[in-house]
Amino acid sequence: MNTAEMFSLTQKMEKSWDNEFQELVKALPKEDGWIGSHLYFYQGFWCPALVLKSFISFQKNFQAFASDVILATFPKCGTTWLKALAYITLYRSHFARDENPLLSSSPHQLVRFLEYDLYLNNPFPDLQNACAYEPRLFATHVPYASLPTSITDSNSKIVYICRNPLDMFISLWLFSTKLRENNLRPLSPDEAFDKFYHGIYAFGPFFEHVLGYWKASRENPNKILFLKYEDLMEDTNSHLKKLSMFLGVPFTEDEEKQGVVPEIVKMCSFENLKELEVNKKGLHASGIPNADFFRKGEVGDWSNHLTPSMVERLEKLIQEKLNNSGLTFKLSSKTSRIFHPSE
Numbered sequence: 001m002n003t004a005e006m007f008s009l010t011q012k013m014e015k016s017w018d019n020e021f022q023e024l025v026k027a028l029p030k031e032d033g034w035i036g037s038h039l040y041f042y043q044g045f046w047c048p049a050l051v052l053k054s055f056i057s058f059q060k061n062f063q064a065f066a067s068d069v070i071l072a073t074f075p076k077c078g079t080t081w082l083k084a085l086a087y088i089t090l091y092r093s094h095f096a097r098d099e100n101p102l103l104s105s106s107p108h109q110l111v112r113f114l115e116y117d118l119y120l121n122n123p124f125p126d127l128q129n130a131c132a133y134e135p136r137l138f139a140t141h142v143p144y145a146s147l148p149t150s151i152t153d154s155n156s157k158i159v160y161i162c163r164n165p166l167d168m169f170i171s172l173w174l175f176s177t178k179l180r181e182n183n184l185r186p187l188s189p190d191e192a193f194d195k196f197y198h199g200i201y202a203f204g205p206f207f208e209h210v211l212g213y214w215k216a217s218r219e220n221p222n223k224i225l226f227l228k229y230e231d232l233m234e235d236t237n238s239h240l241k242k243l244s245m246f247l248g249v250p251f252t253e254d255e256e257k258q259g260v261v262p263e264i265v266k267m268c269s270f271e272n273l274k275e276l277e278v279n280k281k282g283l284h285a286s287g288i289p290n291a292d293f294f295r296k297g298e299v300g301d302w303s304n305h306l307t308p309s310m311v312e313r314l315e316k317l318i319q320e321k322l323n324n325s326g327l328t329f330k331l332s333s334k335t336s337r338i339f340h341p342s343e
């Protein structure tokens with residue numbers, strides 16, 4: 001086949017995929033999104049219209065390498081933080097300590113999202129050049145059950161982070177309020193709560209997402225490292241060491257003596273990243289200002305926003321959803337209050 005024939009075949013295939021996609025979208029349950037465009041219910045989760053097509057391309061076309069590392073997260077649960085920590089830890093041998101890439105690039109530029117970035121306008125992106133070093137490191141918000149089988153069936157590693165749903169809800173609500181399209185009336189706290197309660201938000205429902213990765217990590221702890229924002233906040237040093245071991249790049253005795261661990265922790269801290277020029281300006285590939293990924297970075301901020309009845313309803317929901325799963329969440333750092341579903 002010559003180049004012109006190849007080009008024409010590719011165009012035909014793209015057109016047929018476009019038509020197929022339009023037919024699929026027509027048949028999907030649809031809800032208003034929190035920021036502007038719609039959410040479509042597909043494969044058991046609410047997928048933002050912006051990334052539905054790119055998610056499907058990622059799911060169909062991504063070929064994992066056994067050495068790949070995938071950072072999988074629920075939105076607003078610590079993605080930006082995990083990207084910074086994993087990137088610096090995994091690749092630290094490639095750059096001098098005073099030439100840290102976080103000084104010149106946002107964590108989202110360094111570790112690129114598959115559905116929100118690489119596959120956004122391209123069903124076959126150049127993945128090799130998307131990562132500066134080996135092994136490849138990518139990020140996704142896609143639920144475990146919808147990951148490409150080449151990820152779940154290969155030896156590639158997954159690091160997952162989640163967060164207590166009360167803080168996650170507040171983070172999502174304030175983030176969406178900031179970015180909500182000007183022509184739409186603001187989403188009231190009650191409306192947002194109602195949508196949240198019913199699992200209608202990007203990649204929701206939260207509990208199905210979290211439990212999917214939780215169960216998979218318990219079945220295969222060497223493949224999936226399951227982290228929680230609150231634990232990381234409480235003791236970042238020891239979790240960073242755990243992460244480094246999981247990634248196969250443990251800190252050496254020399255590195256420990258030289259204070260490399262607390263140095264990385266400080267570099268990736270909320271206070272440090274938020275103040276870096278690179279994170280105060282510029283836009284992410286999805287159009288979101290880099291600065292909007294940094295708000296307060298605390299555990300327990302929900303107590304400044306939620307009414308007692310909202311808290312009561314969410315606590316009951318957690319109890320119902322996490323019952324017998326073995327998964328618990330800390331709701332506050334001040335009182336060390338831990339929510340056990342059996343309480």
Ligand SMILES: Nc1ncnc2c1ncn2[C@@H]1O[C@H](COP(=O)(O)OS(=O)(=O)O)[C@@H](OP(=O)(O)O)[C@H]1O
Nearest residue numbers: 075076077078079080081171269270294295296297
């Ligand atoms: N370095 C660091 N350390 C601790 N916390 C951090 C850090 N960077 C971002 N954040 C806080 O994480 C919340 C954003 O979550 P995500 O990064 O998962 O957002 S996103 O899914 O990528 O949109 C959001 O939480 P809230 O402050 O509660 O809204 C961010 O402020």
